[in-house]
Amino acid sequence: MSSVYALLFIVATIVLVIGLARKIAQYAKAPAPLKIPTTPAPVTQTGVVLRLFREVVFFESLFKSTKWTWLFSWLFHFGMFLVLLRHLRYFIDPVWLPIQLIQPFGKYAAFAMVAGLAGLLIRRIFVDRVRYISAPSDYLWLLLLLAIGVSGATMTFVIHTDVVAVKQFFTGFWTFSMGDLPMDPVLLVHLTLVAVLMLLLPVSKLLHIPGIFFSPSRNQVDNPREKRHLVEWARKLEDS
Amino acid sequence: MAKAEFKTPELSEYIEVPDLVEGTMEHITCFVAKPEHQEALGFPGEKKENWKEVAIDKMGDLLSRYRSFRVYLDACVKCGSCTDKCHYFLGTQDPKNMPVGRQDLLRKVYRRYFTFAGKYFPKLVGAVDLSEEIVDDWYSYFHQCSQCRRCSVFCPYGIDTAEISMAAREILDAIGIGQKYCNEIIGKVHAIGNNLGLPGPAILDTLEGLEEDVWEETDVAVKYPLDVKGADILLVTPSADFFAEPHVDGLIGYGKVFHEAGVSWTLSTTASEAGNFGMFIGSYENMRRVSLRIRQAALELGVKRIVFGECGHAWRIAYSFLNTLAGPFDFLDPDYPVPQHICEFTLNEIEKGTLEFDKSENDDMSITFHDSCNVARASRMGDKPGGQFEIPRKVIKSVVNNYHDMEWDTIHDRTFCCGGGGGILTDDLMEVRVKGAKPRMSAFKNVMEEKGVTHLAAICAICKSQFTKVFPYYGMDMFQIVSVHQLVSNAIVMNRKTPPEEAPGYGEDDDE
């Protein structure tokens, strides 16, 4: 059984890495022929980096819009971010100091994540506009992440699993000495769902993760009068 | 396509987010371009036999040429943040007028043909095959988007439905069902030089008329020159400025400002149009062709600077795209930005102290300013972000005593569209225009009631035309819309007197 999981995670990692890399390459290769930043926009490259930083870390545009969505979304993402950082301790040895320091908060971040997700799900079901635009996959993503969060928190707070063995399993990946995964049902559910998430990420709306960095309305410098912007296919028109 | 009866929406005090009512605007459709309009722009004259294939191929082509299109179709998480931001949704309650609802009309086809999930699990992700009904929906709802970009301000990824609408219209053009309004107009620019199809002699006639009017009013011989070689400034302005109120009052104002500033300037017959509807149909090639006329005119006339008159989408193209489409402008004076907005020019002169105003000339009015979408969210003025909000307001406040802004969430980059931008300023879309104007009308009405504002000033030919038409639907007077340079024109004190022999018609009345 442990080797089935080992195989699952190897495949999931490959799919995730290659899938994302291909998408990123596709976005990077697609030219942006015109300057279309949503203005007012930064007039320097540094300004653009700051704009993206505010979008990625604070969800600035969402905050301008709907405060409830912003709150739930930020709880979910920031909670998940802390949880993910905390998870690094299962993959590296020795555990870096900053990761050790966040362990106590990381533990409770799971609640923020689950609360945020629950809020988003309720919103999706009850706000008629959001319900209208939702496909089944939109609900399933929330349910999947909720299940991951709840199963994880269950292991942290209710039915503890043998984390030493789990760590042995994942750190052993590098040396092909993973040992045995504890056969706790909660752990197995948690890991299966995470693998599903990794497998589906590159073919889903989770492409908003690379997408935000490639969005021309957010990542372009507002300097069209000062600097001529011309992509390859547009230059060809000039030659003809 | 009989004129549908419709009810003008009731205005509310605040922006209320309405409940969804499906299909309220499904019946909307605008006239389809005739074969000759299509072919003049390089599009097939009639709907192609193999339209499905052509549409999917075109979509693929656009995906490879436009990063915006590619990323926006993938990145949407259906968070709903944009759903209540579109004036057309707020005015019609139709969920397909929610920005993401509009995008999804295209996205569901994209998913079906271009994504793994959509190919193998279409039901799961809401992907569908391309069909006749979907093309009908595209034609209807992508002509209910004014490409105002308000949605992109509030989307966490900046997804700009305007880009999707442009792409959709390009696909529709490629399969042979273009929109008559836009395509006929673009054809006129290619053939004659402006959207209205005004030939050179008609423009000359108008300008001479203006010179006489200004002479009578001020006793100063202000010139409105056309095709003058060697002038310093080429003024490119929307052709509406040549004939209709309140546009023409703005043109009178530009002339007075140039006169007082003591600069030489000219209009051009071949570049007698600042507007460029090539953008509305998403066609880079047509947009480029229209833009090249301006470069050509600047070269032929040997000017040193280019200044644009009051027009919103024209300013977007001028500011953001002109250098790309028709640059480089290394033959112009490098001391000035290329191009410059007339408000930048006027404010600069005000700050230099060359202009004198008598603000009391505008005391019969109390003004508020409508930020035009394309100026607010797709361009800039001056050298700081947000200059596009400050500069026109500074110009206005220099020439009027009474000024009040509308509610903060309806101006600046949150401004509401007039309801007529993006290629839908046509009578066959009157219902869309009236309903889409609702949020702007509400904000205007509130500032009228609370602050005693009487007039709305704008710097866009489309906004001005649209307000002239829709004000009466909301119980207002069509003359409540004014040009910013009309206000300038009213207040400017003409200090540079001219010798009598420069007066229009001097020496002609020999028989007197």
Ligand code: HEM
């Ligand atoms: C660069 C990092 C990321 C940024 C900036 C980001 C940003 C956002 C924002 C602004 C939203 C919209 C608000 C909402 O509906 O929640 C959103 C939604 C979502 N994000 Fe992310 N995200 C990031 C990473 C991730 C990751 C790593 C995952 C999961 C593995 C994820 C899963 C989701 C899901 C499922 C939604 C939809 C929520 C819903 O259905 O309402 N995001 N994201």
Ligand code: SF4
């Ligand atoms: S661009 Fe403007 S009109 Fe079009 S969907 Fe967005 S908000 Fe609506």
Ligand code: SF4
């Ligand atoms: S705000 Fe952006 S991500 Fe959210 S539903 Fe609208 S288009 Fe999609």
